[in-house]
Amino acid sequence: MSPDSKKNLKDFGEADFKALADGLNLPAYRGRQIAKWIFGKGVLTFDEMTDLPLDLRRTLEDGFFIGRLALETAQTSRDATRKFLFRSSRDASVETVLIPDGDRRTLCVSTQAGCRMACGFCVTGALGLLDQLSAGDIAGQFIEVARETGERITHVVLMGMGEPLDNYENVARAVRTLVHPEWIGLSPRRVTLSTCGLIPALIRFKTEFPRVRLAVSLGAPDDERRDRLIPVNRRHPLGALMEACRELPPQPRERITFEYTLLRGVNDSVEDARALARLIRGVRCKVNLLPFNASPVLPYERPDEAAVDRFARVLASKGVTVTVRKSRGRDIEAACGLLAAGLLKRAPQTADAEAGGAAEPPPGRAPKPRLVQVSPPDRPV
Numbered sequence: 001m002s003p004d005s006k007k008n009l010k011d012f013g014e015a016d017f018k019a020l021a022d023g024l025n026l027p028a029y030r031g032r033q034i035a036k037w038i039f040g041k042g043v044l045t046f047d048e049m050t051d052l053p054l055d056l057r058r059t060l061e062d063g064f065f066i067g068r069l070a071l072e073t074a075q076t077s078r079d080a081t082r083k084f085l086f087r088s089s090r091d092a093s094v095e096t097v098l099i100p101d102g103d104r105r106t107l108c109v110s111t112q113a114g115c116r117m118a119c120g121f122c123v124t125g126a127l128g129l130l131d132q133l134s135a136g137d138i139a140g141q142f143i144e145v146a147r148e149t150g151e152r153i154t155h156v157v158l159m160g161m162g163e164p165l166d167n168y169e170n171v172a173r174a175v176r177t178l179v180h181p182e183w184i185g186l187s188p189r190r191v192t193l194s195t196c197g198l199i200p201a202l203i204r205f206k207t208e209f210p211r212v213r214l215a216v217s218l219g220a221p222d223d224e225r226r227d228r229l230i231p232v233n234r235r236h237p238l239g240a241l242m243e244a245c246r247e248l249p250p251q252p253r254e255r256i257t258f259e260y261t262l263l264r265g266v267n268d269s270v271e272d273a274r275a276l277a278r279l280i281r282g283v284r285c286k287v288n289l290l291p292f293n294a295s296p297v298l299p300y301e302r303p304d305e306a307a308v309d310r311f312a313r314v315l316a317s318k319g320v321t322v323t324v325r326k327s328r329g330r331d332i333e334a335a336c337g338l339l340a341a342g343l344l345k346r347a348p349q350t351a352d353a354e355a356g357g358a359a360e361p362p363p364g365r366a367p368k369p370r371l372v373q374v375s376p377p378d379r380p381v
């Protein structure tokens with residue numbers, strides 16, 4: 001078998017390991033053993049699978065491989081946040097951020113290389129979609145960062161580059177790998193998926209993974225502004241989004257997190273805070289305010305602390321639970337909305353490919369770079 005036709009076991013799910021064992025006329029437990037070596041113990045070679053017979057290890061070597069993300073660079077921020085740049089199995093650049101906070105180690109994982117959602121306050125959106133990440137490359141970020149740092153990662157947020165629900169099958173498979181008790185073994189409650197609000201996929205995901213936490217990016221309290229800031233709103237407007245959120249089956253102790261990026265003079269007024277409180281009424285939720293992290297490629301400014309504080313106090317006075325996100329890793333462009341900034345600077349200016357085409361950029365938005373789109377999205381949203 002040529003090396004190119006070998007299959008990457010990191011992309012396998014439970015059913016695939018069972019099929020692998022069936023295909024080799026082995027009992028099902030052999031498939032489980034292999035999966036456990038790869039995802040539970042993080043081995044890199046078949047020879048490390050010491051409880052498998054030697055001839056089985058050779059057979060596996062002939063038909064399969066254990067894929068890895070190649071680490072290109074790692075940077076550490078003044079606040080100890082670390083950013084990793086990986087090369088994916090399909091040669092795309094992938095950024096991952098490890099955020100230490102007391103005993104907590106949160107890994108912010110990317111699900112796509114770039115993103116086609118074109119949210120106005122996000123550098124990744126300016127990059128356009130370059131590639132979908134495979135399940136192995138999504139869960140692999142956890143495995144590689146844990147190996148590289150020796151840290152015990154306690155939480156995962158699917159909030160890095162990309163809209164997770166725009167790469168549904170691969171993300172779902174990666175989440176299963178993360179929470180499988182014999183594999184990576186994270187509690188589903190310690191995994192959060194963040195979306196800009198693709199309603200059908202959001203409902204499907206919460207039905208399949210009821211205990212995984214959900215964060216929804218709002219960006220504006222009305223459709224007119226949200227159409228511009230989060231263009232997917234033109235297909236999934238706020239009313240429908242709130243209705244979907246209200247109707248999600250309630251989980252004990254769970255509240256949806258509404259992310260709200262505060263942009264100076266755009267969506268940060270007292271009236272906007274009141275409108276936001278009205279919008280989310282009746283949803284079991286909390287609001288996380290994200291003061292915008294400025295970038296030269298985006299046309300917005302960060303509000304001052306007084307404006308952020310005023311906005312938060314108005315929400316709190318309406319009975320909303322509200323937090324203000326600390327900006328972490330800004331000096332290494334690891335903070336929220338800044339991922340892909342380095343990739344954007346290095347992007348080839350060689351082709352006319354339109355990056356994704358989910359929606360037009362909002363008026364006033366910096367022009368998109370010219371990029372080669374190497375892979376179409378794998379499913380419509």
Ligand code: SF4
Nearest residue numbers: 115117119122125162
């Ligand atoms: S905020 Fe998320 S969904 Fe929007 S462009 Fe950025 S990565 Fe994509």
